[in-house]
Amino acid sequence: MHFNTKNVFYISLIFHILAAIFSTGFQHFDEHFQIYEFLNFKLGNIPSSNLPWEFQQQIRPWFQVFVYFLIYKPLSLIGIESPFIFSFSFRLFTSLFGLFALTRLLPLIKEWVKGERYQNLTWALLNLSWFVPYIQVRTSSESFGISFFLWGMSTFLLAISNKKDLFKSGLLSGVLFGLSYLSRSPMAFMVASLWFWALFINRSSFKVLISSALSILAIIVLGIFFDYWGYGGWTFSTWNYFKANFIDDALSSFGVHPWWWYFRLSFNRGIPIVSLPLIATTLWGWWYLRRHPLTWISLSLFAFHSYVGHKELRFIYPVIILAPIFLGLFISTYRDKIEQLYKKKWIRGIWKFCIYVNFLFLIIATFRAANPSVDFYKFVWKSDIKVLNVHDENPFTMLGLPLDFYKKKDLIINEVKSYPAEGEHYLFFNKGKFVSEMEKHTRCELIYLTYPRWVLKFNIGNWISRSRVWSIYKCSNFF
Template identity: 30%
Template sequence: MSKHYPLLLLFIAVFYAFTAIKSTGFHQPDEHFQIVEFANYKLGKTKATDLSWEYGAQIRPSLQPGIAYMTFSIMDLLGLNDVFIKTLVLRLLTSAIAITAIHLFGKSNKDLFNKNYYGFYIILSYLLWFIPYVSVRFSSESWSGIFLIFALYYLKVNPLKARSGFIFGLIIGFSVLFRYQSLLFAFGICLWLLLIQKSTWKPFIYITLGVSTTLFFGFLLDFWFYGKPVVTIYNYFEANIIKDVASTFGVSPWYEYLWFIFSSPGFVIGFGISISVVLVLLKYKNDLILWTVVPFIVIHSIIPHKEMRFLFPLVFLCPYFLIYALKECKNFNRFKTALIDIFVIFFLVSNNMGLIVISTKSAGNGKQRIGDFIHENYDDIPVHVIYIGPISSYNDWPFSRNTFFQYQNVNITNKYSIWDSDIETVLKPNMDNLLMLSNEDITGARSKKRLQEIGFHLVEQTIPWYDQKIISIYDPDNNDNIQIYRLTKSVN
């Protein structure tokens, strides 16, 4: 593996960069409205009243908006003002840091697996299908997970003494500063040090000092960002735990995260991850990674509001569990080993299908591809866009505005249906007319004939057709794709 590792790293760098280019937009609105828009506000390009409620509540740590602010400021000085390039740079920056963290964490686990298993582990560490996707997201979950594995790497390769304890505290502190829920990782690691490693209390003093130093740095950043002393970690706890504001965005049963782990990666891969965690839990109760993960999942399961993205910091640890489980399963008798080999084949096929999807479509539901299409084809050209239903990537949220992506040349009309009697009257002369509608709006041959009669012809889809085929296997009810039509006849 070591002989071919440089070539693998080169391939990984190219693949991650390609994924970053294609994975435009955001997985979840917080990735944009609580980071990019916050940075845009600090640059003086938007008003505080246009920001999400988290700004007024002062619960958002400003470290990540600060990184975006610095990145955008440097790009402005260089004359790179294209907002699509700016967000691409954030994704490329994330991917570079993620590759570094995965590389170091992989090295720290080399002694745990023999040569054959270690090679498979390294490949999965970079190419388990959802890892490249998370590794290019400029989100709090991604950066928190990246700094978690930086911290675990450092803990594994350095004996815990005063200096190393302080540095470990600094690193895990950044994981917490990117996302406060990651304090649970620090809690689990400290439990492992105390109960399994039987550490004395002295290292905990230095770990606490390191974490406190990072959090104090965060306090200074928040002072700069909000313009006054703010303890955002307390405000966050008060708003989302004491006042339970998070539950207003939906609640789920305690077992929801277990279902997410099983279903969200695809049932074949999800089954493998679920079984692997159980096997490690049964056979390696003293494992550091297990103690890191379990408190995080348990406490999150108790909290009523649950989202799949809250598990993103854990994705970098999935290959660790999978290879541990595979190593154990290979000790079974020949018949069971044959079944495992068949499962591994299905696993790899499913994984390759996932890699195709995440590397060829925009993030989340793919709607940002609408903005990409306009940017690529009508950057400085007036264009009229007719949206059928609530599918616009330009529409603002009720209490926060998308001020970063501004499209002055786009004239927007919303219509309820292609069957609206006046739809032809809204067409505008002397500019291109585009029609955008979801797959659900095309109900059969009559719908297609209606579009042809008006003069619209399909020119783009937000999710490529081959990705739609793969996604339909994973989720037959998925209708996220948006079809983009162009009017080919003249308007009087």
């Protein structure tokens, strides 16, 4: 199959934009509470007491929030009030910035991979692996940090390779590395590993090494001012992060896993027929390409997070994003043998099947909401609901924290044990069993359901009653 770099870029662009439109919500609670609610606080909409413990411990850097603040302000000045337009703008910016960072890697791919055909294949793997647009559209510190690092890595390595503008390129790459670090502190392992690779393996010019180091330090100092802007006082969030998570061992309270846990997560959370080749070729690269900069940067971060007891797949997103390049390197290295194998019909069948599966899940990941609760919040925001009576669970609270960013300021959440008997009122339920009960009341109208209404007709085995289903009923004289 022939891949054209421009065509791949345009296809990737389409998927990145579509992901910004449809991949609503947040994958992990930190993506919301440590970004959106921090911004909400800075806008003066909520008190600091509504924020998670990371704010009280001052361990969250404010750089990324500041960037979104710069996007929010102009939009608000032209009259935009919808939090869903704001969140879409943040996703679109983050996604397109991530795609731009990928384009910075194309010159490196042309240096690392032999043969134009395999360069184009690697470029396609990097852009169109099913998880790439999904990761890059996430407004999380992981995604933000990856993009700055990839841009900085390209600037740094191309300057070393071309031996041109070493001092200037060193300064620029150092700024980008520093911003990657300000987005997410553990990115420092990738930055340091690349710097040491240049010093000990490549024996690069001191111009690029010293200039990059100086600008990294300058950005770290600048980060203190971002934190001052956010917290309202002088602090150093990196030290606070290290102290809280490693000295005080706060990370262990979120769960501890063995060192091999990431291999299991990568296989289980991925699509086995796609994730297994990526895992295998990454391990191959770490062993056979030990002097390659990709090995140094990815293995260092992976080793660090494997050592730390608490493990989440998002922590190794930088490694996952780079895995398709290892696959491209593997194919180009053994291209003669692979081309011989590809002549066999069953091998071509497996390859085509992998491509179809990848594109199927690329479409699913792009069009599927990261968190479907946002659809509920959008419905309530657009409705004329002023008081929402809830029983058993407040939908605008998660992990014991108020979720205020998507909540209308005049919306009253009325937590009740029993429901009003007279007048028009709105009832919220969080379990499917209540749907079956409420359908018997002729004076109550179902106006929101997690699933399409027609699904109720296929309640085989009464599965709806056992499911977590959010619903809103508009009732009059309930009893």
